Amino acid sequence: MRTTPVLAVASAFLCVGAAFAQNSPQAAQHARPPEYTFRIVREFPHDSDAFTQGLAYRDGFLFESTGLKGRSSVRKVRLETGQVVERVDLPPEYFGEGITLFKDEIVQLTWQAETGFIYDARDFRLRQRFSYQGEGWGLATDGRELFMSDGTENIRILDPVTFTEKRRLRVHDGATSIPELNELELVDGQIFANVWHSDRIARILPQTGAVVGWIDLHGLLSPGYRRDPEAVLNGIAYDPKRKRLFVTGKLWPRIFEIKVIPKR
Numbered sequence: 001m002r003t004t005p006v007l008a009v010a011s012a013f014l015c016v017g018a019a020f021a022q023n024s025p026q027a028a029q030h031a032r033p034p035e036y037t038f039r040i041v042r043e044f045p046h047d048s049d050a051f052t053q054g055l056a057y058r059d060g061f062l063f064e065s066t067g068l069k070g071r072s073s074v075r076k077v078r079l080e081t082g083q084v085v086e087r088v089d090l091p092p093e094y095f096g097e098g099i100t101l102f103k104d105e106i107v108q109l110t111w112q113a114e115t116g117f118i119y120d121a122r123d124f125r126l127r128q129r130f131s132y133q134g135e136g137w138g139l140a141t142d143g144r145e146l147f148m149s150d151g152t153e154n155i156r157i158l159d160p161v162t163f164t165e166k167r168r169l170r171v172h173d174g175a176t177s178i179p180e181l182n183e184l185e186l187v188d189g190q191i192f193a194n195v196w197h198s199d200r201i202a203r204i205l206p207q208t209g210a211v212v213g214w215i216d217l218h219g220l221l222s223p224g225y226r227r228d229p230e231a232v233l234n235g236i237a238y239d240p241k242r243k244r245l246f247v248t249g250k251l252w253p254r255i256f257e258i259k260v261i262p263k264r
Helices: 003-022 024-029
Strands: 035-043 052-058 060-066 075-080 084-089 098-104 106-111 113-118 126-133 140-142 146-149 156-158 165-170 181-187 192-195 202-206 211-216 233-239 243-251 254-262
Touching: 060 098, 060 202, 075 098, 075 146, 084 140, 098 146, 106 140, 126 140, 126 254, 146 181, 181 233, 192 233
Parallel strands: 035 211, 052 098, 052 233, 098 140, 140 181
Antiparallel strands: 035 254, 052 060, 060 075, 075 084, 098 106, 106 113, 113 126, 140 146, 146 156, 156 165, 181 192, 192 202, 202 211, 233 243, 243 254
């Protein structure tokens, strides 16, 4: 019958189309992101009274923002010893949040006051205040722009001079939005983000907001050291020169240098 060749050709086209769809960028975007785990490289002391909200690294020191009203601060901490060598306490009405180092400045967010602070990174002198709308959670920079989380699935991209919002990223794993993004850090071209009340870090493409990997840090700190329900994983810092990744949490007694490895 004449229909047989037609059906065969149609079937062939369907097969080719299916194969193309499976290998298309759209299909790849919906592939499950790879999972990673960790290996502890070193441990460092950390103030277990520090309600860590932001963390950054530069030249052997950690710069840390702590939260809670009446206890919020910005600190410069010697990595090896945990010694606080510089500190500024926020006025008691402010709840400190994310922090990043931009050039010779420390930029700090607050939670619900819609106010940020800029300090001189050398002497911690307050240089400027700035305003933004909504809540402030995490903050990071790639040296050109600021990346700000606000507790939703969105990351705002801000101009580092005017602090005006340039655009937003919706962070998503496939079609699923990832809300409650917290502390942020730029690591080799990706945004690493803590997810509130989770022991996982999302690896995010800053161009699209797509999650391209998950780092599972379950078991990093023994549950016995989590003496408060809010003693959650929160704090990521990166040393780009030596490719060192540091993580900690709110009220944790340790800071961990970890190596990220594929999960088997």
